[in-house]
Amino acid sequence: MIAYHGTPVGGRREDAAKFLAGRHALVPFPRQDDIGVVADVCQSFVFDNGAFSIWTKGGTLDVSGYIEWVEKWHRHPGFEWALIPDVIDGDETANDALIAEWPTELRGVPVWHLHESLDRLQRLAADWQTVAFGSSGQWRSPGTASWWKRMGAAMDAICDDQGRPACKLHGLRMLDPSIFQHLPFASADSTNAAVNGGSISRFGMYAPPTAGQRANVIADRIEAHTSSPIWLRERQTELAL
Template sequence: MIHYHGTPVGGTRHDAARLLAGRHALVPFPRQDDMGIVAEACQSFVFDNGAFTVWRQGGQLDVDGYLRWVDDWYRHPGFDWALIPDVIDGDENANDLLLEQWPAHLPGVPVWHLHESLERLQRLASDWRTVAFGSSGQWSSPGTAPWWTRMSAAMDAICDEHGRPLCRLHGLRMLDPAIFSRLPLASADSTNAAVNGGSVKRFGMYVPPTAGQRAAVIADRIEAHNSAPIWQRSGQAEFAL
């Protein structure tokens, strides 16, 4: 699987370069601080439309501005795809309308929110090469018992009898080995390394001296793990207990 590390990275630009060089990155539309480093040093990158920031902090997503940004960058050889604009707690009709407005020439990935119907998930998985999973509603916290129950239902709905999903899956805020190692994800993202590189407490008495080195250690530990090759229906319910 591909491990996308969310930006921007705290600390100096040297810290950012140390973390991002040779890795995969996710760049959010509202915070393009590290775009120069990402474009030069990363193996590949994806764009986040900023809906999570709007959901948490309020405001309104600049859809036209986001489309212009994606159109400026999608020809870069490291560009993988961009998340199609969505409303995290919106209804399905509103999010389907945003999908219809997405330009066909831009590599886009729709988001299925966990509070939405399984029927919509099945439809997206049938129509798109990749679908992103977004935690929302009462299932907004990845890794909790209710979240696992909902994810189990979602995986059962779109995986065949062999546990193979109908399309490639991306886990938003799921770059935690305790999560992605149990799911057949093609990729996942989080800001764990970028945010917690500044935390000395995570390392006990043996602390890498710089924020960049600490972030790189966190990223290395995450990337030592891979996603599950298939979804195993039997036994997955125990994760929700």
């Protein structure tokens, strides 16, 4: 499983470069601060349209500006894909319309939101090589009992009788071993390392001296784990309790 670490990374720029070197990064459209170093030192990178953070602030995504940004970078050898613009709490018609407008020459990944229908998930999984899962609505917080129940229903809908998903899956804000170890994700992301590398209290009196070093410790602990190769249906009840 590929672990995409969200940027920008706090602390000194040289520490950020050391942290990102050889890793995989996610760069959000509203915060392109680290795209230069990401393009230079990361194994691969993906683009996030920033819809979630924009949504939480009550803003509106500049769709045309985002597409122009992707067009500028999509030929870079490290570029993997870009999340197709979406409306976090929007209806399926609105999100399908955004997908239809996405340029076919760009490697895009659609988002299925947990509040949307399982029929839409099955349709996306049949039409796209990769589908991203986004927590939303009453299932906004990954890892809760109700969230696991909904994820279990989603996995049951798109995995065959051997637990193999119909396409590659990406977990948005799900780069947590307690989550991805139980799901057949090809990749997942979070800003855990970038954000909490600046927190000395997280480590206590033996904290590494710089934010970059602390971010490295967090990322190394995450990357010591991998996702499940298949979806084990019998785990659903246990995880939802």
